Amino acid sequence: MNYYAVRTIYLFEMARAWRTLFQSIVSPVLSTSLYFVVFGAAIGSRIAEIEGVSYGAFIVPGLIMLSLLTQSIANASFGIYFPKFTGTIYELLSAPVSYVEILLGYVGAAATKSIILGFLILATAGLFVPLQIAHVYWMLLFLVLTSVTFSLFGFILGIWADGFEKLQIVPLLIITPLTFLGGSFYSIDMLPPFWQTVTLFNPVLYLISGFRWSFYEIADVHLGVSLGVAVMFLCACLVAVWWIFKTGYRLKS
Amino acid sequence: MQPAISIKNLSKVYATGFEALKRINLDIDHGEIFALLGPNGAGKTTLISIICGIVTPTDGSVTVDGHDIISDYRAARAMIGLVPQELTTDSFETVWATVSFSRGLFGRPSNPDYIEKVLKSLSLWDKKDDKIMTLSGGMKRRVLIAKALSHEPQILFLDEPTAGVDVELRKAMWNVVRSLRDTGVTIILTTHYIEEAEEMADRVGVISHGEIILVEEKVELMRKLGKKQLALQLHEPLDRIPIALSAYHLELSEDGNELIYTYDTQSERTGITGLLSDLSQAGVKFKDLNTTQSSLEDIFVSLVRSAE
Structure with a gap:
């Protein structure tokens, strides 16, 4: 194991977050705060409680x-x-590092940033609304699992993309709608039966449901199912990454 | 002792069907400077990229000091430093950060003293805290060399190291390369500039259309294929070459003022003595003479042409 390389990539990526502090930390925290102001305080006060x-x-x-x-x-x-x-990937490809080490460095750093961000948003939320976390360990498990899985997914996307446009399109046109429609702002009980069934095909629903359960013990689907879907998605990403490195897809000719 | 690099039957066919390398066989010894010469698209960069792990070979094998580049890639790659042809750098990083990054990536514990030494030897020390995007092209090239040297490689690949670099900097780089060789580093460089190979290399390989058409000691190559020309400036212009001198296959310049005699340096008898005495017998007088030796460039052009 080339620990120095893992550490080097990890620290390099973390340093990049510091350099782009505004983009990577400040702006997501700010936009989330706006959601709390609008939905939590202004509109939320006129919406009935959901299961207490x-x-x-x-x-x-x-x-x-x-x-x-x-x-x-x-x-x-x-x-x-x-x-x-930029072409600097030549160095990564010519370095004595294994694919696992490359993944640990890049995905580890991205996941770390997400986890830190998750805590920051949680703390920010605490300023606006009363918080309770019923199952801290489950909450942490979902936080880490989601961060790691979607960092892996992002890594795959970054390898697949051959232009900045594609890099933007997937989060914007796929992930954001799925998240909005996956019960971020409502419980699926509020939907008509047909749309409830449709929503069940949205994988993000399971993540949100499990995560919310760890806070308030209310869930749209069973906790085990949530966990199962999260782990399944993680495995799917791992298989995809394994295939990418095995074939050198869009990395090596 | 194992050769520094041993290439056996190496082939590369790209997905487009383009056959970049055709069964290349080549051994490179420890501590030599090997120049790979070839026109654009000959396969120089593909060959280097395969050895360094950036391109996957289609067939054949490469070992680096006995380590297979695929099954034992860690050991093989740890020995190699690569300076790519393109100026690909992390624009937003400082010189110090990017060179330290390379060292870590190659599995070496941090060693600020060594990095300092490398930066100083490349005259980059006063730029160490500058962002790379603020540097000139020549400086960026030095940064790439510093990155390649950061992990103390025993083999250094320089892919067109002095392309687009001014004469002064080119000479400075030659000095850097020579001092590296003095420390025992094996150096493989590809170049368009024949004078660079002529100046630097111990051995020269010529690659054309994916095939190595020649590998030779540089001195031997110059000797073997080197033609010399003797030019005689005449006292009085000639209309034609005297029949008595026809055996020498002389050329007469258009104005009739110069006679040119081409001879082979490797033959035992160059025929110069005979020519001179036959000239005086024929009554041709000359006021001056000079000889010129063909450069590596002339040799190279004639080789590539004959291969086509």
């Missing part, structure tokens, strides 16, 4: 998930796409 939880507090897990998903993908995809774009 105030609306402002109800949306906290969904909002954290929204940021986790989009930021994990943005961070990890940019981290590997940029060297491909």
Whole structure:
């Protein structure tokens, strides 16, 4: 194991976050705060409690998930796409590092950033609404699992993308809608039966549901199912990454 | 002792069907400077990229000091430093950060003293805290060399190291390369500038259309293929070459003022003595003479042409 290389990539990527502090930390925290002001305080006060939880507090897990998903993908995809774009990837490919080490460095750093961001948003939320976390360990498990899985997904996206446009499109046109429609702002009980069934095909629903359960013990689907879907998605990403490295897809000719 | 690099039957066919390398065989010894010469698209960069792990070979094998580049890639790659042809740098990083990054990536513990030494030897020390994007092209090239040297490689690949670099900097780089060789580093460089190979290399390989058409000691190559020309400036212009001198296959310049005799340096008898005495017998007088030796460039052009 080339520990020096893992450490080097990891610290390099973390340093990049510091350099782009505004983009990677400040702006997601700020935009989430705006959601709390609008939905939590202004509109939320006029919405009825959901299973005994105030609306402002109800949306906290969904909002954290929204940021986790989009930021994990943005961070990890940019981290590997940029060297491909500038050509500096030659060094990574010619270095005595294994694929596992490359992954640990890039995905580890992206996931770390997301986890830090998750905590920051949680703390920010605490300023606006009363928070309770019923199952801290489950909450942490979902936080870490989601950050890692979607950083992996971002890494795959970064390798697949051959232009900045594609890098933007996936989070913007796929992940954000899925998150909004996956019950970030509502419980699927509020939907007509047909749309409830449709929503069950949205994988993000399971993540939000499990995460929310760890806060308030209210869930749209069973906890085990949530966990199962999260782990399944992680495995799917791992298989994809394994295939990419095995074939050198869009990395080596 | 194992050769520094041993290439056996190496082929590369790209997905487009383009056959970049055709069964290349080549051994490179420890401590030599090997120049790979060839026109654009000959396969120089593909060859280097395969050895360094950036391109996957289609067939054949490469070992670096006995380590296979695929099954034992860690050991093989750890020995190699690569300076790519393109100026690909992390624009937003400082010189110090990017060179330290390379060292870590190649599995070496940090060693600020060594990095300092490398930066000083490349006259980059006063730029160490500058962002790379603020540097000139020549300076960026030095940064790439510093990155390649950061992990103390035993083999250094320089892909067109002095392309687009001014004469002064080019000479400075030659000095850097020579001092590296003095420390025992094996150096493989590709170049368009034949004078660079002529100046630097111990051995020269010529590659054309994916095939190595010649590998030779530089001195031997110059001797073998080197033609010399003797030019005689005549006292009085001639209309034509005297019949008595026809055996020498002389050329007469258009104005009739110069006679040119081409001879082979490797043959035992150059025929110069005979020519001179036959000239005086024929009554041709000359006021001056000079000889010129063909450069590596002339040799190269004639080789590539004959291969086509």
